[in-house]
Amino acid sequence: ENEDAKINETIKKFRIPLDSNHFLLRVLNEGSAVLVSPDNKELWDETADIRETLGSPFFAVVPLRTLEKPQGVIIVDNLVTKKPITESDLELLRAVANHASFAIERSKLTEELQKSYQELEKAYAELRENQEKLVLAEKLSAVGTIAAQIAHEIRNPIVAIGGFARAILRDYDLDENLREKLEIILEETQKIERTIQDALDFSKFSEPEKSLCEIGKTIQDVIIFFEPEIAEKKITVTYEIADDIPKFEYDEQLIRQVLINLFRNSISVLGEGGKIGIKAYKEGEYCWIEFSDNGPGIPEGVGDKIFQPFFTTKPTGTGLGLSISAQIIEAHKGEIWYKNNPVGGVTFYIRLPLKSDEKKGDNK
Template sequence: MMNIPHAVPCTKKGHTNKLCWLSTLADNDGAEISRQDDILVCNECAAFKEIINRGFGRRTADMALGSTIATLLRQVSDRNISLDEARQQLEKKVSELALMKIITDAVVKTGDLSRALKIILTGVTSGRAFGFNRAGIFLVDQRHEYLQGMDAVGPENWQAAIRIWNELHALSFEQQINNILKAPQLGRDYLQMIIERIKIPLANKSNFLLRALWSEKHTFFRKSEMDPFVVGGILKHLDFNEFVAVPLRAEGIQLGLMVADNFYTNKPITEASIDALETLANTCISVLEITVLHEQLSQRLQELERVNQLLRENQAYLLQAERLADIGRLAATVAHEFKTPLVTIGGHARRAIRDINTPKFKKKDLDIIVSEIDRLEKITSEILEYSKPSKFDIKSYSINDLVKESLEFLEHKLLNLGIRLRVRYADSDPHIAVDERRFRQVMFNIIDNALDSMKTGMHLKVETRALEGYAALDIIDSGCGIPDDLRDRIFTFFFTTKAKGSGLGLPISKRIVEDHGGYIEFESKLNSGTTFSVYFPISGQK
């Protein structure tokens, strides 16, 4: 029979409050004390093994049974160790996934590229996250075709490393991220300024970073294994021993490159740490892509706004130059227009002087001279007005009110000509930002042309409409219409079909409307009438 001693305490550290399992088999006096029933603990005990060896004796069956039990205990112990390792790995993965969620949520929340990059790099370098010493991100600028260093996180030297890590140790990872989100302005440290200076043309296929960019997987660089010339180029910026580069790729499009190392601690960059870095990159890439696109769109909008502002600032100069150019091109036409009335004036003036003291003198000669002088004065005034810079007194007006008040000035003229007026106003009463005097000038110019084409008893319609972004003034006559061969010329300077017309009314009206940001259209049917539609941008005030 097996010689088993009386009950004794377990000798395993941390388990001495329990009795040895084998010793209690022979002695029940210690039943009030709990018994050690974890066989794996017993398997590590020298006393347990000695008792087992002595208790089984020398028979083959006993030895086989003892060997079997010992093997089973070893296997159970090994499995238990494997389960502990698996549990630790699982806990680590769960922790990594939780950190990735914090990072991606923060990147989505910020929408700002510089903060998004800082958040990701903080995750890569934080001891509470992935724990690399230094990390940086390069992004592809497709517009200018180069790889641009964007941001980096990491200490400048050992002293800075110790100080920074001690400061961050007091903060949770969530606090570190929140500090980035809430900071009024992000600082720029030594490593970031170095990375920002790196700009590599995409055409430089031999560059080691570009080779890593186009690689299908991560690339590992070790100083001792790299081309000395390349190493020398890197050392001009910062020292290193080894680093890993992970491409940032979204649906086959290369967005950039993430690099990381452990320069200060010399901790080996393991496959597990690289896997974690790639997982983080793959997790963040979709939101990073959206953030990059948003940043690019914002930059384009800012560029367009700057161009638009520049155009607005120079608009007066451009318009003035355009007007002067028009005047220059029309100099010959002006000379012709002036020649006819001047010849007329000269002829009648010479005859009046010759006959002034004779019965042949006719007052009609003087009347003709005055009439032609008036015509010249009108042409001169309109040319000067066109050539001067526009100075508008812009205010917000109801287009309905402007039209109604302007038509009051024309009541007497319409009555004398026997023209019937029909008016229809827009129900929404849109407001426009215009110079009131110039608005009336445009309206009167178009209506005067309409009245010249109409006969007594005909009707004139004036209507206002509200459109998307514009208010329209329609002037519809029932006159003779504009012949097809003349329609391309009606806005040409000095073109007129009227005996006493200057040919400047419509060109000047078109210029005034365009200076207000609007435009003019017309439709005409021979012997049926013409419709002029004038469009002004709707203002935001009522």
């Protein structure tokens, strides 16, 4: 280690202007190895500063050159061995220099190849992302085009069919076989109604119409809305609303839609005896909502794709529910994300600002 330190200190002493006619620069540019000894009076005098720096009267210099340009020099002396540097030593030094130059060249080529590969990978990723965006844009355009047609041509008859099925189930004493068939009709019409509503919500999304609302009441209203399905599947729903959450401005209808989408997703994957938990609390300048269930959770590797339009992990559904939810939360200057629970299930986190940045009369 001491020898290495001495060598490093010696190297630091060499400070040669690149535009000078210094001996080492000439060796580098001319490309020939040189042995310095008292026998060559001219070189001996010219290299006095080098000998003084090295502390040795004998030394040899071999240039390091690649195909592109000179890279440096190798300097050897006999300070330790005190043996004379011979022509055979110089030849060996040339061989070492050639190998070192080749290694430098190969290293640079490898570095350039790696850089080119990374740039190619980046370009490919951007191309793939742009292609996905183009496909998505085409899908969104298609949704917008057919949404109005769906509303008029399909929605009204489906609502009528579902209404009649509910009425018959409620008002008539039916045998078990016929009741089961009507329940299937009702269930399927509800699926179609939800699909139509998702498409309409996504295609007709507008900026939130905020008013002063109470988040606890919004959550309780959504729980009441799902009471029949909760009771049917014997799902346990618990909720905790912190007392210190003030009323704040948000679009109640849209935030209710977010919670409805989360409830639908949970209920669809929970079996009998499943659990849903909701917490709302104030932290800093934000209202936090945590929505948890003990279902199967989100598959690994899905990441933020779950909030992309038309992406779904379920065999049925439009893949628009969470995309709409993310769109709504973003429009409120908030955030939504999820984490799978260590003991199973998933928790969605929603963060909404308690103070709106918008001023009354501001049409931005």
